[in-house]
Each structure stands twice: as C-alpha cells, then as structure tokens.
Amino acid sequence: MSDVAANNTTKDKRMRFDIKTAGPAIALILLCIIGFLLNPAFLSEGNLTNLLTRSAFIGIIAVGATFVITAGGIDLSVGSMAAAIAGVMIIIMNSAMETLGPGVATVLLGGGCSILLGLGAGWINGVLTTKGKIEAFIVTLGTMGIYRSLVTYFADGGTLSLDFAIRGTYRPVYYGSILGLPAPVWVFIVVSICGWFLMNRTAFGRYCTAIGSNESVAKYSAIKVDRIKTMTYVIQGLCVSLATIIYVPRLGSASASTGVMWELEAIAAVIIGGTVLKGGYGRIGGTILGALILTTIGNILNFTDLISNYLNGTMQGLIIIIAVWLQRGEWGKAKATKS
Amino acid sequence: MKRFTSDSIARQMTPRRDGGEVMLDGAIETVSVLKADHISKSFGAVPVLFSVSMDIRPGEVHALIGENGAGKSTLMKILSGFHAPTSGRILFDGVEVVLPPDGEAEKLGIVLIHQELNLAEQMTVEENIFLGRELTSRGILQRDEMREKVRGYLSDIGVDISPSTRISELSIAEKQMVEVAKAISRNARVLIMDEPTAVLTEAETELFFRQVERLKSKGVAIVFVSHKLSEVKQIADRVTILRDGQWIGSQEAKALTPDAMAQMMVGRELSDLYPPMHEADVDAERVLEVRNLCVTGIQDVSFDLRKGEILGFSGLIGSGRTAVFEAICGLAPVVSGQILIDGTETRFDSVAASRDAGLAYLTKDRKAKGLLLKKQMRPNLTLFSLPKFTRRFGLDTAAEDKALERAIRRFDIRTRDPKIVVGDMSGGNQQKLLLAKVMESEPRIVIIDEPTRGIDVGTKQQIYHFIAALAAEGVSVVIISSEMPEIIGISHRVVVMREGQVMGVLSGDEINENEIVRYAAGLKRESRG
Numbered sequence: 001m002s003d004v005a006a007n008n009t010t011k012d013k014r015m016r017f018d019i020k021t022a023g024p025a026i027a028l029i030l031l032c033i034i035g036f037l038l039n040p041a042f043l044s045e046g047n048l049t050n051l052l053t054r055s056a057f058i059g060i061i062a063v064g065a066t067f068v069i070t071a072g073g074i075d076l077s078v079g080s081m082a083a084a085i086a087g088v089m090i091i092i093m094n095s096a097m098e099t100l101g102p103g104v105a106t107v108l109l110g111g112g113c114s115i116l117l118g119l120g121a122g123w124i125n126g127v128l129t130t131k132g133k134i135e136a137f138i139v140t141l142g143t144m145g146i147y148r149s150l151v152t153y154f155a156d157g158g159t160l161s162l163d164f165a166i167r168g169t170y171r172p173v174y175y176g177s178i179l180g181l182p183a184p185v186w187v188f189i190v191v192s193i194c195g196w197f198l199m200n201r202t203a204f205g206r207y208c209t210a211i212g213s214n215e216s217v218a219k220y221s222a223i224k225v226d227r228i229k230t231m232t233y234v235i236q237g238l239c240v241s242l243a244t245i246i247y248v249p250r251l252g253s254a255s256a257s258t259g260v261m262w263e264l265e266a267i268a269a270v271i272i273g274g275t276v277l278k279g280g281y282g283r284i285g286g287t288i289l290g291a292l293i294l295t296t297i298g299n300i301l302n303f304t305d306l307i308s309n310y311l312n313g314t315m316q317g318l319i320i321i322i323a324v325w326l327q328r329g330e331w332g333k334a335k336a337t338k339s
Numbered sequence: 340m341k342r343f344t345s346d347s348i349a350r351q352m353t354p355r356r357d358g359g360e361v362m363l364d365g366a367i368e369t370v371s372v373l374k375a376d377h378i379s380k381s382f383g384a385v386p387v388l389f390s391v392s393m394d395i396r397p398g399e400v401h402a403l404i405g406e407n408g409a410g411k412s413t414l415m416k417i418l419s420g421f422h423a424p425t426s427g428r429i430l431f432d433g434v435e436v437v438l439p440p441d442g443e444a445e446k447l448g449i450v451l452i453h454q455e456l457n458l459a460e461q462m463t464v465e466e467n468i469f470l471g472r473e474l475t476s477r478g479i480l481q482r483d484e485m486r487e488k489v490r491g492y493l494s495d496i497g498v499d500i501s502p503s504t505r506i507s508e509l510s511i512a513e514k515q516m517v518e519v520a521k522a523i524s525r526n527a528r529v530l531i532m533d534e535p536t537a538v539l540t541e542a543e544t545e546l547f548f549r550q551v552e553r554l555k556s557k558g559v560a561i562v563f564v565s566h567k568l569s570e571v572k573q574i575a576d577r578v579t580i581l582r583d584g585q586w587i588g589s590q591e592a593k594a595l596t597p598d599a600m601a602q603m604m605v606g607r608e609l610s611d612l613y614p615p616m617h618e619a620d621v622d623a624e625r626v627l628e629v630r631n632l633c634v635t636g637i638q639d640v641s642f643d644l645r646k647g648e649i650l651g652f653s654g655l656i657g658s659g660r661t662a663v664f665e666a667i668c669g670l671a672p673v674v675s676g677q678i679l680i681d682g683t684e685t686r687f688d689s690v691a692a693s694r695d696a697g698l699a700y701l702t703k704d705r706k707a708k709g710l711l712l713k714k715q716m717r718p719n720l721t722l723f724s725l726p727k728f729t730r731r732f733g734l735d736t737a738a739e740d741k742a743l744e745r746a747i748r749r750f751d752i753r754t755r756d757p758k759i760v761v762g763d764m765s766g767g768n769q770q771k772l773l774l775a776k777v778m779e780s781e782p783r784i785v786i787i788d789e790p791t792r793g794i795d796v797g798t799k800q801q802i803y804h805f806i807a808a809l810a811a812e813g814v815s816v817v818i819i820s821s822e823m824p825e826i827i828g829i830s831h832r833v834v835v836m837r838e839g840q841v842m843g844v845l846s847g848d849e850i851n852e853n854e855i856v857r858y859a860a861g862l863k864r865e866s867r868g
Binding site for chain 1 (some may be wrong): 609670683689690691693694700702704707708709710711712713714722723724726727732733734776780827
C-alpha cells in the first residue's frame with residue numbers, strides 16, 4: 001500500500017517539479033506574446049532595453065532576497081534601506097564636491113559608501129535575527145520603519161537632490177550602455193550569474209538550503225547556522241546597495257517615496273520564481289524570471305488601453321497568487337480526485 | 340466464532356453498543372471493554388504485527404511491553420483507530436467494530452495519549468480541555484461553567500492546577516495530567532498511554548500512579564507502554580508482551596518478575612544478532628578523556644575512551660547521556676570540567692570544530708535533527724563534511740556522486756531510485772544514510788545515539804556488524820542506547836548513568852542486564868576514589 005502511495009507521490013513531485021522550473025519561463029513567454037499581439041511595438045528594441053533596465057532594480061534586490069528566503073528568513077527593510085542609502089550617498093557626494101570636485105572620485109566615494117552602508121545594514125538585520133533571536137519579520141519590520149524615517153529626516157521632509165555637476169559624471173551609470181546593453185542590465189546580469197553560482201555551486205548555497213529546510217539538521221551537520229543566516233542578510237544588503245548605485249543617477253534625488261514597495265516586489269519576484277516562502281528551496285533563475293514578469297506586466301499595461309495602468313498592482317497581485325497556486329500543485333490534486 | 344463473522348459483515352460500518360443479540364455475544368467475550376483479536380498489520384510490504392491478541396477489561400491497568408520496534412505503538416494506534424488493521428477483528432463491548440480514524444474513537448470513549456503530548460501551548464488548561472466542544476449558549480462561550488467543570492475534573496484526579504493557567508507554564512508532568520483530565524472530561528472508558536512515565540521524575544511518577552489508581556477505581560481501563568519493568572510490576576494488573584510483532588503472551592503481573600518480563604521481551608538468540616567481539620586492548624591510548632564535566636542537568640561526569648573501543652552508555656531515557664555528548668561536540672555549552680582529546684585539553688565551540696578534530700555525533704532523532712527529509716540522498720550525505728567536497732570556489736558534484744555510490748555500496752542502502760526523497764525511504768535505510776553521512780567526515784571518535792531506534796532486526800544486525808568493524812579498524816565508538824540487549828551485545832565497557840550522573844562503569848562479566856538495571860535504578864553506585 002505504501003509502495004503504491006510512494007510511487008504516486010514521486011510522480012506528483014516530478015509533475016510539480018516541472019511546473020516549478022518551467023512555469024515562470026512559460027509565463028514570461030506568454031506575457032511577451034500577449035504584449036506583442038496587443039501592440040507589436042512591445043518587442044521593439046527600444047522597449048525591450050527599457051524593460052530590462054527597469055527590471056534591474058527589483059531583479060538585483062530579489063537575487064539577494066532569494067538567499068534570505070531560502071535560508072528561512074525574510075527581509076522587509078530593503079525598500080527603506082535603498083531609500084536611506086540613496087539619501088546618505090547623495091549627502092556624502094554633495095559634501096565631497098568641495099574637496100574632490102564633481103569628478104569620478106566623488107562618484108566612486110559615493111558608490112563605496114553605498115556598499116559599506118548596504119553591508120552594514122544587512123549585517124544589523126542578520127545579527128538581530130540570529131544573535132538577538134528575534135523573528136526576522138519583526139526585526140526587518142522595525143528596521144524598515146527606521147530607515148524610512150531616516151530619509152525623511154535627512155531630507156527634512158522634502159527631497160535630497162544630487163548636485164548637477166556630479167549628475168553629469170554619474171549619469172552614464174544608469175543611462176549609458178556597453179555593447180548595446182544599458183549599464184544597469186550588465187549589473188543585473190553579473191549579479192545574477194554570481195548569485196546563481198553561489199546558490200547552486202557552493203557550500204554556502206547548500207547550507208542556505210539546509211538551514212531553510214530544517215535548522216536543527218543543519219546545526220547537527222556542523223553548519224554554523226547563525227553565521228550563514230547573517231551572511232544571507234549581508235548579501236541582501238550588498239544587492240540593495242548595488243541597486244541603489246544604479247538607481248540614484250536615474251532621478252538624481254532621494255525622498256521619502258524612494259523605493260516604496262520594493263520589498264514586496266522583490267519578495268513577489270522570488271516567490272513567482274518558485275522559491276518556497278518558508279525556505280529550503282531557492283531558485284535564482286526563477287527569481288530573475290519573476291522580476292522580468294513583474295516588470296513586463298507594468299510595461300504591457302503602459303502600452304495598451306485595454307486595462308487601466310492604475311490596475312498594475314491588481315495584475316501583479318493576481319500573477320503572484322496564480323503562481324503560488326500553480327506551484328502548490330493543488331490543481332493537479334483537484335483533477336485527480338475528480339477523475 | 341462463526342456466528343460472529345456472519346454478523347460482523349452487517350455491523351462492519353457502524354459501531355453499535357446495544358441490542359439484545361449483543362448480550363449473547365457479550366457472554367462469550369466475557370468482560371472485555373476493548374479486544375484485539377488476531378490483529379495483523381503491514382505497512383506496504385513490511386509486516387509489523389502478526390496475529391496479535393489483547394483484551395482490555397474495565398478497571399484494570401494493562402501494561403504493554405516489548406523492545407523498540409516490537410510493534411507496541413502500532414498496536415496502540417490500531418486500538419485507538421489511528422491505523423486500520425490489515426486483518427483481524429477489534430471488539431468494543433463485545434461487538435466487532437471498525438474504529439473511526441483520526442482520533443474520532445474518542446467519542447466512543449477510547450482515548451490515546453501520545454508521548455509527545457497534544458496540547459495547544461499558548462491556551463489555558465480550561466481552553467485545552469474543552470477544545471473543539473466548547474460549551475456555548477447562543478454562540479457565546481460559557482466560561483464560568485467550563486471553568487467549574489474543569490476544576491471538578493482536576494480535583495477528581497487530585498491535581499492542583501488552576502484552569503486558567505497557560506499550558507506553556509506547566510511542567511511536563513502537569514501537562515500529562517491535563518491530558519488525563521481531558522480524557523476524563525471525554526468520558527474515557529479506555530485510556531491508552533504511550534510511555535507516560537518516560538519523562539517523569541520518580542516523585543512525579545508516584546503522583547501519576549496515584550491518579551491511575553483513582554481512574555482504575557472508577558472503572559476506566561488503562562493501557563500503558565513502559566520500558567521500566569519495575570514500574571510495570573508495581574502498577575499493572577496484567578501484562579501483554581510483544582516481540583518483533585509477535586504476541587508472546589498476556590499474563591497476570593503478579594505472576595511475573597521483572598526478569599521474566601525481560602526474558603520474554605528479548606527471547607531471541609542474541610548470538611546471531613551481534614558480531615563476535617574483538618578483545619579490547621586495555622593498553623591502547625586514551626583518545627577521549629572527560630573529567631568532572633558539568634552541563635545543564637549533568638553533574639560531575641568522568642570517563643575515558645580508548646582507541647578501538649566500543650563504550651556503551653546505558654541508563655533510562657532522560658538520564659543525561661545525550662546531553663553529555665552534545666556538550667562535548669560543541670552542540671551545547673559546557674559549564675565546567677575538562678575534555679581531553681589525545682591528552683590535550685580541548686573545548687569545542689562549534690560542531691564544525693569538533694568535526695575537524697575527528698569527532699562525529701550521530702543524533703537519535705534522525706527525522707528532526709539528522710536528515711533533510713525533503714532532499715535527496717546526495718545533499719544529505721555530504722552535508723556534514725561539505726568542506727571536503729569544495730574545490731577552489733565551487734562544489735565538486737562529481738566527487739559527491741562518487742561518495743554516494745561508495746556509501747550505497749558500503750552501507751547497503753537499498754532504494755529503487757537513487758534520486759528518491761529521503762523522507763520516502765524506510766527507517767532502516769534512513770539510519771544507514773545517516774551513518775554514512777557521519778562517516779563521510781572520517782572521524783576517529785564516533786558517538787552513535789540510539790543506533791537502531793525504530794528499525795528492523797535485519798538492519799540492526801548490519802549496523803552492529805558495521806560498528807564492530809569500525810572498532811576493529813581503530814575507530815573509537817560510543818554507543819548510547821536504551822536497548823539493554825544492544826548495549827550488552829556490542830560494548831567492551833558500559834557506563835551507566837542516572838539523573839545526570841555516572842553511577843558506574845562495567846566491564847567484562849559485569850556487563851549483564853541485572854547489573855546495569857541495578858545501577859540505572861539507583862540501587863547500586865560505584866564508589867569513586
């Protein structure tokens with residue numbers, strides 16, 4: 001009896017596995033076809049580069065979020081963190097103007113500070129969850145509020161603007177392109193490859209998966225659980241700082257509304273990509289597709305009058321729910337019981 | 340009998356308790372409230388129970404004893420409806436019934452109290468007792484009435500707990516009493532308990548027994564599993580003994596000595612099961628010395644382990660054996676004392692550090708602490724020694740595959756498909772994989788906690804032979820086991836612990852059940868110089 005049951009479950013798993021891996025890719029292709037049918041300009045080179053550039057921010061952050069979620073954590077603070085880092089970066093660069101001038105040195109200083117801030121903010125989240133033994137949800141909910149209010153405070157309730165002279169130097173980081181691809185897309189590609197390798201080909205990735213699957217087993221398997229979990233938040237912080245570095249030159253300013261809802265979009269991208277929210281199974285490739293799907297939906301709505309652009313959130317919400325429902329494999333079970 | 344089976348078809352679907360004809364049957368079945376009649380059970384192709392019979396009478400305490408894996412849990416679950424028997428009959432008040440699944444049998448008055456108690460930790464005693472059948476009036480909870488009733492149940496069994504206490508604030512013994520009160524509130528006629536005393540201290544056990552006596556005087560039938568035979572002798576009216584899924588007998592407890600019970604439990608020819616033992620080299624160097632180790636719950640533990648020796652750790656569950664070794668391996672903090680590896684004092688602050696020093700601890704809880712049940716064999720196998728499989732930046736998956744092939748051969752892991760999820764493997768194969776996982780780090784000292792818990796005799800034998808082979812190769816092995824025959828069968832020396840202390844170290848002819856039990860029960864203690 002149990003043999004038969006075991007056979008069935010392995011079969012089920014294979015089916016679900018296929019959907020998990022191929023699902024996001026199929027969804028993205030379908031969206032592209034829909035986009036093309038609604039408006040052939042969707043597949044124009046200009047739109048595609050635009051789409052990729054737009055998805056770079058969420059995509060880069062979501063790669064970091066994949067590690068946090070795979071190891072059984074969650075980071076709600078990424079959007080606020082991005083805003084805070086952007087704000088501090090701008091303040092630092094503006095004040096470095098006098099000594100360093102509006103040249104590359106100032107921009108490098110800003111970038112360097114951004115990375116340090118990202119690593120530090122991630123480390124704080126990590127240490128509070130592991131050594132402080134507070135749930136990640138609570139810790140990052142707290143830091144989310146702290147970082148967000150810090151930007152408002154720095155900007156005195158208004159907007160922090162980057163000096164125009166520096167903007168000129170910094171501009172190419174967002175608007176420039178290398179070999180026909182915009183710079184942010186290159187950053188996205190590099191982060192994705194590094195993330196994929198780290199997750200799938202290193203002991204660190206294996207440890208993240210093990211901790212997310214069962215922390216006790218990980219502990220008894222000589223894994224330094226606290227250290228690895230903290231590392232995932234540090235990686236998340238690094239990803240946020242990279243996303244911020246390419247985001248700042250886009251508008252040249254930061255305010256309380258910078259990066260609002262990024263945390264939810266990043267988590268959505270991760271989940272749509274097939275990573276399991278409660279940990280133990282992470283897919284960087286899926287996350288990248290997830291980020292592309294989310295951006296594509298917005299892009300298609302921009303292109304057509306069929307559905308109001310104001311319903312962008314609704315469409316994204318529906319996609320998230322449908323994606324998770326498909327991954328659960330509930331539809332398969334429902335079919336099986338019907339027949 | 341024949342009349343019964345013809346009737347039974349009509350009755351199979353619904354349990355009935357009344358009716359004239361039942362009276363006739365009742366006369367045949369005498370006074371049993373619940374009876375298992377030639378019950379067999381297989382899980383898939385694996386038979387677990389072979390034609391087991393047991394009858395439970397109102398107002399009796401019936402002990403169910405047997406070694407681990409004898410089928411006690413399965414029988415209890417069948418008697419309470421959690422499993423359906425593959426063949427055989429269950430009679431309730433003399434009527435053949437099919438017990439409803441998933442604990443629904445509680446409505447008939449058959450209550451199973453699991454070893455891992457089933458209470459909502461964050462709710463109060465009162466809320467737990469009435470969970471799922473709260474008293475309401477027009478949809479509003481009648482809290483006062485429920486509190487009064489709960490107070491009544493609790494005073495019935497003589498427990499002094501306030502109904503408004505949260506479960507999380509209670510001790511394990513008190514939680515167990517809440518479970519008993521809950522059973523009483525459901526008008527339990529048969530109360531089945533899985534090792535109720537395993538986690539209780541002696542004083543708590545005494546209190547618990549007094550409650551059992553009260554229930555008994557009310558006519559409740561109590562079935563309980565215990566590995567503590569002296570307790571069985573003390574409290575039980577009758578004893579049913581199982582061995583390897585076979586029914587060995589049901590007897591009056593008065594007529595049995597604990598020794599006789601043990602003999603009936605073990606029964607089999609042990610020489611087949613255990614490998615021939617190599618003489619321990621008494622002059623071999625000491626690889627591990629522990630001096631006056633104190634950990635939470637452990638006082639002043641000292642022992643040493645020689646190269647190529649198999650050192651058994653015996654004692655009751657909760658005597659602190661696991662805690663000693665978890666502290667040594669860096670899983671828990673050491674309060675005071677010395678740990679010497681090869682003569683040099685060491686303190687490991689992480690499991691990784693102890694692994695790198697050649698120690699490996701194999702947990703007794705393979706499902707919760709040992710293996711990633713949703714992953715395949717390969718990541719499980721290499722997880723403990725993953726640094727070994729790292730080449731420059733990435734993992735060497737080819738080496739991992741080779742390691743898996745080797746492990747499957749060396750430990751005889753049998754699966755239809757090497758890509759099977761570990762959770763779908765049998766207990767025996769899981770245990771072999773866990774052993775393989777730990778051995779992958781090539782340890783010099785292996786600590787195996789409950790090496791054969793919940794696995795079949797054939798696999799047990801393989802594991803014993805493997806352990807003996809390891810020792811012959813010069814690896815030092817510590818075996819922590821609650822199965823007496825196992826400890827006796829493979830250890831060169833045996834350390835007996837009780838309540839966090841070492842009671843004695845036995846070697847040679849001293850290693851026998853009698854001696855171990857006397858130390859474990861606190862009747863004897865080695866004077867230490």
